Amino acid sequence: MMKKGFNSIVKVCVLVLFAMSLCLVYSCKESSQEPASPNSPGQQTTDNIKSDANDTEKTTVETSKEPTTDSAGWVAIDIKLPKPMFVGTPQDTKVPNLEKPLGRKRDPFYAPVGAKNVAFEKPVTSTDDLPIIGELEMLTDGDKEAADGSYVELGPFKQSVTIDLEAEYNIYAILFWHYHKQAIVYYDVVVQVASDPDFITNVTTVFNNDIDNSAGLGVGKDMHYSETAEGKLIDAKGARARYVRLYSKGNTSNDLNHYIEVEVFGKPAI
Amino acid sequence: MNPVRHSEDKEIAISKEKSCQHPYMSNGMKWSKKCCLLLLAATIAAIALRLPLLGQRPMHGDEAVHAIKFGDLLEKSFYRYNPNEYHGPTLNYLTLIPAWLSSAGKLTEVSEFTLRIVPVFFGVCLVLLLLLLADGLGRTVAVCATVLTAISPAMVFYSRYYIQEMLLVCFTFGAITSGYRYTQSKNITWALLTGVFLGLAHATKETFIIAFDSMLLALVLTLLLKSRRDGSGGFIKTVRAVKPSHFSAVVAAAIIVSALFYSSFLTNPNGIWDSVRTYATYFDRARQNQLHEHPWHYYLKMLIYSRYGSGPVWSEALIVFLAVAGFIVAMTRKGLSGVNFHLLRFIAFYTLIMTVLYSVIRYKTPWCLLGFLHGMILLAGVGAVALIKLSPNVLARTFISLLLVASGVHLTWQAYSGSYKFYADTRNPYVYAHPTTDVFTIARRVEEIAQVDPNGREMIIHVICPGKDYWPLPWYLRSFPNVGYWTEVDNVKPPAVVIIASPAVQPALMKKLNEFSPPGKRNPYVALFDRYIELRPQIELRGYVLWDRFQRQIQSVQPQTTGEK
Incomplete structure (x- = not known):
């Protein structure tokens, strides 16, 4: 029994020694092929290993080998080109029914003469009376920047904001920005206009991308879209209303809802 | 037993x-x-x-x-x-x-x-x-x-x-x-x-x-x-x-x-x-x-x-x-x-x-x-x-x-x-934060320009994307030794022959290109791609190339096309 155990230990030791000897052979080979000294003369590529906590990767700076000449006769010399910085897995934007960005500026929207932003500085109410960040008044204050201090953050899941235009208008367009600092997509965006604050009389849904009716406002046929600095412009087709309500139910980054600005272009109802 | x-x-x-x-x-x-x-x-x-x-x-x-x-x-x-x-x-x-x-x-x-x-x-x-x-x-x-x-x-x-x-x-x-x-x-x-x-x-x-x-x-x-x-x-x-x-x-x-x-x-x-x-x-x-x-x-x-x-x-x-x-x-x-x-x-x-x-x-x-x-x-x-x-x-x-x-x-x-079939399609659940097939177009266009550039593969290429959001381009551009990667526009370096950039940096980039091209000596830039190009879904990339390189590349293609006809 003892002998068997001893034999096993001997076998382990021999194997360990064998493995170590193999590694030494490899490491010897490695040391002979050590990468060229970062700043060795004659070497035009320099490697600096950054000891930064988050980026221990290479932050190499490369110099172009020969002067390059462009058609105008300019000579580009000693151009230091930063090497790519390694990054982690980027964010996924897997959203069903997502429209392709235009890739250019939005076409102009035409409205009758005299149509203007009738939502400017009008009162705003919300299902979340106490926003986590910002004030509801920010929605109609004319500030469309995505900077901190310019947006309102409402609670998670389905939330809505309602703007009282304080009079009946023929509404031609509704332009709004959720949060455009990142290319995120808000879910279940529904925009309705109505003549009463409870949205019972003369309710018109002018936009709905809730494809599975998860917000309970009916199945929408509009497409999801990515937030951009241009905002989302909706053709309201001259719908007559006093109240404008916008719903959303979280976004691709989290369950929260955000608004930067809402503009309603209309004319007093005839 | x-x-x-x-x-x-x-x-x-x-x-x-x-x-x-x-x-x-x-x-x-x-x-x-x-x-x-x-x-x-x-x-x-x-x-x-x-x-x-x-x-x-x-x-x-x-x-x-x-x-x-x-x-x-x-x-x-x-x-x-x-x-x-x-x-x-x-x-x-x-x-x-x-x-x-x-x-x-x-x-x-x-x-x-x-x-x-x-x-x-x-x-x-x-x-x-x-x-x-x-x-x-x-x-x-x-x-x-x-x-x-x-x-x-x-x-x-x-x-x-x-x-x-x-x-x-x-x-x-x-x-x-x-x-x-x-x-x-x-x-x-x-x-x-x-x-x-x-x-x-x-x-x-x-x-x-x-x-x-x-x-x-x-x-x-x-x-x-x-x-x-x-x-x-x-x-x-x-x-x-x-x-x-x-x-x-x-x-x-x-x-x-x-x-x-x-x-x-x-x-x-x-x-x-x-x-x-x-x-x-x-x-x-x-x-x-x-x-x-x-x-x-x-x-x-x-x-x-x-x-x-x-x-x-x-x-x-x-x-x-x-x-x-x-x-x-x-x-x-x-x-x-x-x-x-x-x-x-x-x-x-x-x-x-x-x-x-x-x-x-x-x-x-x-x-x-x-x-x-x-x-x-x-x-x-x-x-x-x-x-x-x-x-x-x-x-x-x-x-x-x-x-x-x-x-x-x-x-x-x-x-x-x-x-x-759906290997790079977001409708495939296992495709996650994946680049689109447009990366092949980017690599092909850069290759085409390099073929007519006097410096060939040594030509200078700038990639400018905030948040280092340019991967996997370093892989596809690995055979070009003079590619620089920035997260913002560098106003000191002269502009490159080919620039690939995020739309977010376009205003700063346009300003730089105008400043570096004095009137009368201007070799303007034109779009490198003839269509909307995405790195990943919703992440657009724009390409710019010097006008003369673009012309040379067009001319290099035309005789072949005529010949084929």
Whole structure:
């Protein structure tokens, strides 16, 4: 029994020694092929290993080998080109029914003469009376920047904001920005206009991308879209209303809802 | 006599079929011709689904990062483990083998095939490793699990992905199979192999700790159940049955293998300590990273039912539901004979714990599901065989068998569609934060301009993307030595011949281009692409090229076009 155990230990030791000897052979080979000294003369590529906590990767700076000449006769010399910085897995934007960005500026929207932003500085109410960040008044204050201090953050899941235009208008367009600092997509965006604050009389849904009716406002046929600095412009087709309500139910980054600005272009109802 | 072994021998005797002997089946376990053919077919299917067109799918950002890092190892024999990102070193070191075999000495000589053949190899190994568990699971279960591993869409898709996941799953399963074989033979070679596999798994990815903890907990639960069945003291007795020298062999082999890799083969001893302190980073990321935060049911929903837009329905529900059946069989010990129920229970607990842990962790990326999906596949093999055996009559048995075959065909179709049709389509649930095929257009256009530029491939290229969001372009532009990558517009450097930039920097870039081109000497820039180009869905890239290069390129194409006419 003892002998068997001893034999096993001997076998382990021999194997360990064998493995170590193999590694030494490899490491010897490695040391002979050590990468060229970062700043060795004659070497035009320099490697600096950054000891930064988050980026221990290479932050190499490369110099172009020969002067390059462009058609105008300019000579580009000693151009230091930063090497790519390694990054982690980027964010996924897997959203069903997502429209392709235009890739250019939005076409102009035409409205009758005299149509203007009738939502400017009008009162705003919300299902979340106490926003986590910002004030509801920010929605109609004319500030469309995505900077901190310019947006309102409402609670998670389905939330809505309602703007009282304080009079009946023929509404031609509704332009709004959720949060455009990142290319995120808000879910279940529904925009309705109505003549009463409870949205019972003369309710018109002018936009709905809730494809599975998860917000309970009916199945929408509009497409999801990515937030951009241009905002989302909706053709309201001259719908007559006093109240404008916008719903959303979280976004691709989290369950929260955000608004930067809402503009309603209309004319007093005839 | 061992009752399990006895019943298996009996089964073999009854079958009276011509059989073939597998070298690992030390107990004289024989394989029927049918089983051998099925295993061979499964292996061929595994290779056929994984190997073709490895360069077809655009490189994912993560793949490109690993590839460029591998370039340093290949060209300069340089590798340093980074405890904050990019996982363990086995992927990089093991890629040296196909690179050497293909005589590639530079990154420009390395192709997608050279890189992706590594996970393909381990994906096929994962299929073959099941042979080592055949006497514990039973031949029919082993064959079913082999087939399911070969055709699982997720297994196929990520076997063609140059990331660590498939290696991790293979090494972890290698440790389980070797450990099991050790319990059957008490041979120190298996103990050593268990250690080697554990070391390799540890040196592959930090999430190994989840698999390792699940293994330990599953082992404890299995032994506790065993001791309850066998009588008091069973647990202690089983633990004491392991020879201290053999246990030391496991630990020593694991530590040596892991330390060798993390220390870059003894050239960077700090790497060993880094492999320990990395867990602080990863625990923190699991709690705080919002970029990949998903609900607890993310993986299960993905496996059971996914449909995006007008895309097809994706489902591996067959595996999930059969795994549930297999779990019940393992716990109740009913429905199967001639199997090692301790092994089944270990796999059942291991899979359950892994599934729960991965679901609880908020940080989720789809490839992380492979670990517990493989456990589910093993249990699904058990469930499938039990369902057939428990069928009351021939008709029901035939019906269930046909249903399983039809579901298997559907899985194979999904595996094919996912890897060869929807390989970069967001409607495929396994396509995650993936570059679009537009990256090929970007690479082609840069190549075309280089052909007419006086400096050729030495021409200066600027890539400007905030947040370093330019991956995998460094991979596709690897043959151009003078590419600079910026996160914002650098107003000091003269503008390059070709500029690829995010729309976010366009105003600053236009200002710079105007300032650098004085009136009268202006060589304006024009669009490099004739259409909207995306790096990833919704992430647009714009290209600019000097007017004269653009003209030359157009002229270089025109004579050929005329000639063709």
